[in-house]
Amino acid sequence: MKRVAITDVALAAGVSRSTVSNYLNRPEIVSAGARDRIARAISELGFVPSEAARNISSGDSNTIGYVAFEFTNPFSGVIADAIERRAAETGRTVMIGNSAGSAERQLEYLQLFERKRVAGIIVATVDELEPQLAAMRDRGTASVITGRISGNPQQASVSAADAEGGYLAAQHLLDLGRRRLAFVGGPFSVQQVSERFDGASRAVRAVPDASLTVLRADERTMNAGFAAGVEMATRGDQLPDGVFAVNDLVGLGVVRGLTSFGVDVPRDVAVIGFDGDEIAAVSAIPLSTISTPGEAIGEAAFDMLLQEIDGTAESSATRHRVIPPQLVVRASTAGDAADQGQSAPAERPRSA
Template sequence: MAASVKDVALAAGVSVGTVSNVLNRPEKVAPQTVERVQQAIDELGFVRNDAARQLRAGRSRSVGLVVLDASNPFFAEVARGAEERAAEDGLSVLLGNSDERSDRESAYVDLFREQRVNGVLVTPTTDDLAGLERLRDGGIPVVLVDREVDDGSFPSVAVDDVQGGRLAAAHLIETGRRRIAFVGGPLAIRQVRDRLEGARRAVEQHPGVTLEVIEMGALTVLQGRTAGQRLLERPLPERPDAVFAANDLLAVGVLQAMNIMAGVRVPEDMALIGYDDIDFAAAAVVPLSSIRQPARLIGSTAVDLLMHEVADPGGEHERTIRFQPELVVRESTAR
């Protein structure tokens, strides 16, 4: 039978209340008593019933994080940053993967509500934030990650994706490219739309440059490979001379289609740039140019902002944090 708080109190020669203080408020207990109680805990193998503690306290020692694609190295780095920062406050991170599906996002939000988390960090799949509004109105703070809302109704930590898209397209134009294809999707995802908008703004400033939009169903390597195959099915004069992929996974897939399946030379025949600057980008067969986002910093900053929201909901602290993207040039866009 598992040891109880009463067993620990009996072994240490203290009251149950003292054991509770050692577990939850050790600064209120004499150091000698804390040492004696801790020794009893170790000898008995006591493990606290955290579920019961959560019911009493009304909150757990965890925060929820929902990302679009947990297999994407960018979101893995965001989660790592969040986890490292949360650990500093004695919190754990519960990770949910929406897989770019709103129903899965809603299911995780409901689960986190049931778990009485301290707050939720989420990268929304759509512009419909009604479920997150209900969560917030129910007393659980919400911070948007890698996403903003125009009206500032939710605190957020993101990167200026419009600027990032502009940087990518402007770089391709500067290297002499004139027929650019934007491969991304679904366009229901705000980040994809913003990156496309930035590319459009850059193209509009250069007469004679065209921008074609190729919308795909997901931001994955497989979808990138499919997009690349579609481009290769066209007659040579109808192909673009550059591709801007909405993330690096798509760019890797396009590169596979070009180099492995058809022998198209990158960048000689077609330049290619991605977005996020994941480790795969630099390690690709042709190292990929990309737009860098500070993924781990986004995660840690989101937890910082969430802790401010927990301590002072709607307070005077900064609620919208926007980082600037950085162009990273590699062989895939060489002149």
């Protein structure tokens, strides 16, 4: 992946390197004809102006970029910590941006990192990014996406098995005899959310007398979970007896909302989350969860990015990795009888 340098633009436009530099920094002193030729050359070559002058010609950098999904979720911090640790071990640094679940901010950070001429980018995707990342790859910036598996064999990706984890969460509730299940999360435009819900739906469809309703919690925060818990406890219709929260923060909020109105967790309502955050294990009612090791995701993403940068990825098959989930049973579903550290290996989802 050869980066287009300022000298390439100068050669294509038939001007000096300093004229291209003036066009980028002081266009008013460049003649109209030269400006037109330089603009055409930049467009045709796909040149990206760099804010790091020392990298304009060489394209060398020991810095990588990481665009996190949302730092309100501790899971993002675990991934970021693993990436930074692996970077330090290999003599690199990390620039971090937080998209906060915004597709616009995500794209802004990608453009910023490319202008900074980072060696490569890890991005926790909010939405479909393959076309933009493919164009960046053609211009010399390698990338790895996290949060879902890419449909493009050339786009490296690492993800938790979200659909499998959703299946495990719902199946755990069903195995406890719960039949009126609720899914709390959103929005479904986020692939991780939709896949977790789809996995839970497959488990529920296999049980004739089971049902699954949805309570939206698009912010995926503890406050959003609390509001959903209060709504369930006070709306007057039949209370669900099992809740699958899209992440642990939402799950903790649901528990707090339910118990604040006298609902017993887990006797009346069993609650399970997703991610495996440490805070879930030490809450007043420890939260059962589907654990997806963020450290393993961060380390795998970093190592895959180095292979993309160095061009050592052996095949398209090595560009995609799925981290299996694990069911962790705690008091929010099993009460005092639960072994607080009990874990069960993840199983492949059965056909619904």
